[in-house]
Every structure is written in structure tokens, then in C-alpha cells.
Amino acid sequence: MGQRLPEPAVESIELTAVLSALADPTRRALMGALHRSDGPRDCATLDRSVASGLSAPTLSHHYKVLRESGLTRTVAEGRSRIISVRRDDMEERFPGLLAAVLGAPVDNSAS
């Protein structure tokens, strides 16, 4: 059984943290893939399909930012990390935000 990594409670998810997290193109790409694939995913397969050029520490950092902002939930499952979008929590706290951001036109700007 996996252990859930620390994350903020629904009511203490802060808009500043969420927007800062989503402002980074790499994290937004991860969130986009996660958002489209309905359900939890293994971090390794996720980032290898979306952010292939980055090093492991960098990816780990991005996952941490997403989790600590309240956007995602991460569960340690053996050697893997299973990540998922906290859809309901986000909808409760900032209705429509995820749809507006992740359903938006892709922008190709560098980070």
C-alpha cells in the first residue's frame, strides 16, 4: 500500500501557488497530460512522454511544486510515484480554473 505524500488541505489551497505552478510551461505540460488521461499515472511514463529532456532532479522538483500547490496528489507505490489531478478539490476551491487553463490553446513559448 502506498503512502500519500504531504499536500495542502482543500481549504488551504492558495491561488497564488496554483497560478505560479501553472505559469511554468513544463508543469503545464505535465498537468495537461495528466488532465487528459483520466486517472492516476506513473510519474516515469508521464514525464518521459511529455518532458523528456529534463533531468530527474528537475522533474522531481516540478512534481513537488505541483503537489505542494494542491494541484496534484502523489502516492508512493514501491519505487514509483503515482500522480493524479485533484479535480474535485480544485473544482471546489476554484471552479472552472483547470478547464480554462488546461483546455486553452497550447503556447510554445520557452520557459
Add this chain to the structure above:
Amino acid sequence: MGQRLPEPAVESIELTAVLSALADPTRRALMGALHRSDGPRDCATLDRSVASGLSAPTLSHHYKVLRESGLTRTVAEGRSRIISVRRDDMEERFPGLLAAVLGAPVDNSAS
């Protein structure tokens, strides 16, 4: 007659720039006030009611970031600057985003 300050065209408004702009609490406060007061406003009265503690250069900087991200339009009117939200443009490019962000619960985090 006032001159419109440089701003991106609708189709080249980038999500990264918009989210980065909105990630700052000061700018979000300015946007919030602007969004609620339907119609253009004078910068001076706006910031004096919303971001009173900041210096003039800092405010000028924030207005510039908002304008260059595509969120606002600024018109130079004599010694004043008249600012307004580019509602239609934002709605065309990122439908629902402004409502989701500016209609969200206020967060009191420091910048």
C-alpha cells in the same frame, strides 16, 4: 486624444505570460478591482485604493506587466493613464479564465 500604449495582438497573447502576470497578488488585486469596476479607470485612483503601500516605479512596473501580457489596455490621457481589462480578447483566447481567477476566493498570501 490619448495614445494607446503597446500591447500584444489577441492571437499572440500567451498563456504563460497571462498566468505569470496573474500569479502575483499585487497584480491580481489590481485586476480584481479593475474587473469589478466595469469600465476604464484612472491608474492613480485604482492603485491608491488597492496597492497603497507600493512606490510609483513598482506600480508602473506592474501595469506594464499586465499590459504586455495582454490582460489590460492602457491609454495615455494627459498626465494620467487610463487602464481597462481586455475582456473580449481574453474571452476569445482563454474562455472562462478571467472569471475563474478573478471570481475566486481571495488569498492573503504575501507576494
Add this chain to the structure above:
DNA sequence: CCGATTGTTCGACTGCTGTCGAAGTGTCAC
């Protein structure tokens, strides 16, 4: 023209952020 007002630009400073390599921690297979 002069002074007052309003806003911008410039340079500086501080702190945060994205990135990496190296080293550490924990898990699984044998």
C-alpha cells in the same frame, strides 16, 4: 517660462526559480 504633478526609465539590490551533477534513501529481484 516655472513650478508642480504624474508617470517612466535606470541602476541596484535581494530573493526566488529552473536547472544540473553528485550523493543519499528506499525498494525490488536474485
Add this chain to the structure above:
DNA sequence: GTGACACTTCGACAGCAGTCGAACAATCGG
């Protein structure tokens, strides 16, 4: 236990972002 694997933590580094004071630019009222 040993080694391989997956990820995290720890420095370190460059670059960017928010802030300010000082100086500049433009406008308006006499």
C-alpha cells in the same frame, strides 16, 4: 547481502522578478 533501479535531497549556478531611490520626461496651470 548485492546490485540495480527510482526517486529525492543537497549544494551550486545562472537568470529572472519585485522592490526601491534617483533621475528623467511629459503635461498642465499660472
